[in-house]
Ligand SMILES: Nc1ncnc2c1ncn2[C@@H]1O[C@H](COP(=O)(O)OP(=O)(O)OP(=O)(O)O)[C@@H](O)[C@H]1O
């Protein structure tokens with residue numbers, strides 16, 4: 001009884017530490033005063049200036065475009081990479097996974113500077129260089145989402161399809177791809193959030209004049225924190241939350257459907 | 267005699283360091299029901315996978331209708347497989363599973379619908395069109411796998427222990443259905459099982475294998491009645507395999523006592539394996555027997571009793587009879603000359619495994 005109660009308190013404390021700052025941030029974004037401590041009334045003013053600012057809106061568009069494009073590209077490349085790694089022998093697979101994991105564990109600042117040095121040599125820094133950078137750091141996430149799905153996949157179903165007359169491609173599209181789809185989707189959304197999240201690598205690989213939300217906020221803050229930034233941060237948080245819920249519904253609903261299907265029959 | 271449809275020539279296959287098949291030769295005639303029979307791990311599935319195109323042999327070739335198909339991908343071979351582990355498409359309904367091959371062949375919807383219905387009736391699962399594979403029992407899934415293969419009307423059907431998950435009654439029903447299919451559609455069957463009874467019931471020809479080598483090829487009768495070595499005798503039905511000495515033609519000594527038999531062509535005093543089927547060991551009153559013994563155990567097996575007898579010549583016999591001899595009773599034991607099977611002893615460990623080349627392929631039909 002006491003243990004149960006203690007457990008609840010513990011979870012409560014964790015929740016407070018995790019979410020109280022965000023709650024405060026959201027509250028402040030509706031505060032009429034610019035003060036960080038005084039509540040002087042409710043307002044939408046900061047949101048109005050936020051959505052009125054062309055610089056912010058442009059950065060928002062850039063962020064979204066970067067996230068979607070880099071996630072889509074990385075998903076495609078990551079899918080092929082995962083298939084390649086899966087069909088390798090054990091030793092080769094280990095080596096490939098090792099190299100896949102390096103960018104994940106590498107400090108962002110190292111990746112950022114390295115990519116910058118590389119890009120400066122070959123192309124003007126700008127949207128395309130950030131996009132390339134995001135694709136680069138997104139690929140490992142996609143691979144890591146797809147590979148487990150591949151490994152638990154029943155390869156005999158693929159063989160059965162071939163046996164029934166399917167070409168390799170048709171068998172892949174009809175039999176393997178549906179099984180891999182949850183992994184690919186998870187990888188895609190992971191990549192979207194990673195891309196929206198990133199500041200350091202973007203900061204180093206962006207040229208002058210291009211801004212994502214995170215680099216824009218950073219630039220603004222150096223001039224002093226304005227309440228619009230609270231509003232912007234709240235919007236970002238909401239966006240990520242929506243994506244998370246969407247992913248949950250997407251991957252969860254399938255299982256529910258599956259269960260009810262089984263229930264109907266059983 | 268119908269023509270050879272599939273021929274395996276000189277096939278060898280290793281996985282890593284383990285040699286699974288070694289210079290294997292085998293042919294299958296059109297419309298023949300051939301069963302590969304052997305203990306677990308002897309290479310049965312590997313042979314099917316080579317015929318199906320899922321493994322390439324290290325050495326040797328596969329011929330189909332006279333053409334070399336060793337390098338042909340599975341989708342271009344005119345045969346279908348019922349896999350050992352069913353391999354149904356889990357994200358598709360039963361109907362979609364069965365229709366898979368037909369859709370690839372661009373059959374029209376009307377034809378496909380009729381075929382699905384026909385196939386489901388055949389495997390005794392009518393009305394299962396919209397179910398998902400996961401909601402079916404193992405035996406039901408196995409039957410769907412059979413249905414999925416046969417709707418394509420392949421020239422050859424490869425079946426890897428397709429009835430393994432079924433209960434006895436259903437298994438017998440399906441055995442009849444498969445034989446009917448073979449006769450109606452003229453399909454050639456290559457059937458894998460490790461159930462010797464199933465092999466004896468269904469096959470035109472049985473190929474007995476052990477550790478990647480073919481031990482014997484023949485009709486069910488010849489395999490059962492004239493096993494070429496102790497392994498086959500032991501594997502096909504229960505047997506008494508006894509050490510003996512061939513005294514002269516038609517006379518064998520077991521445990522120091524001479525018995526009349528019908529075998530000839532052995533060296534004088536050659537040590538041999540003597541095989542006697544349990545149902546050929548006749549029990550009766552002590553006075554009438556060639557030798558005597560004491561019943562040590564008796565087990566009721568349904569149709570008959572299985573009886574262990576400790577005999578006076580120091581050998582334990584197993585007998586099957588419909589009569590009840592209580593444990594401890596004294597009995598007379600007799601075996602008629604025809605029922606002794608005399609076999610050469612293997613010369614060495616290596617020869618325990620016999621290569622096909624030692625036995626000319628005498629496939630009847
Ligand atoms: N892909 C593989 N990699 C390594 N070894 C394999 C592979 N496939 C089969 N083997 C080995 O080859 C041997 C023969 O296997 P196979 O599956 O042909 O046996 P089987 O006769 O079908 O047995 P069962 O009756 O248990 O199905 C076994 O020792 C098995 O471990």
Ligand SMILES: [Mg+2]
Pocket residue numbers: 310311312350426
């Ligand atoms: Mg097998």
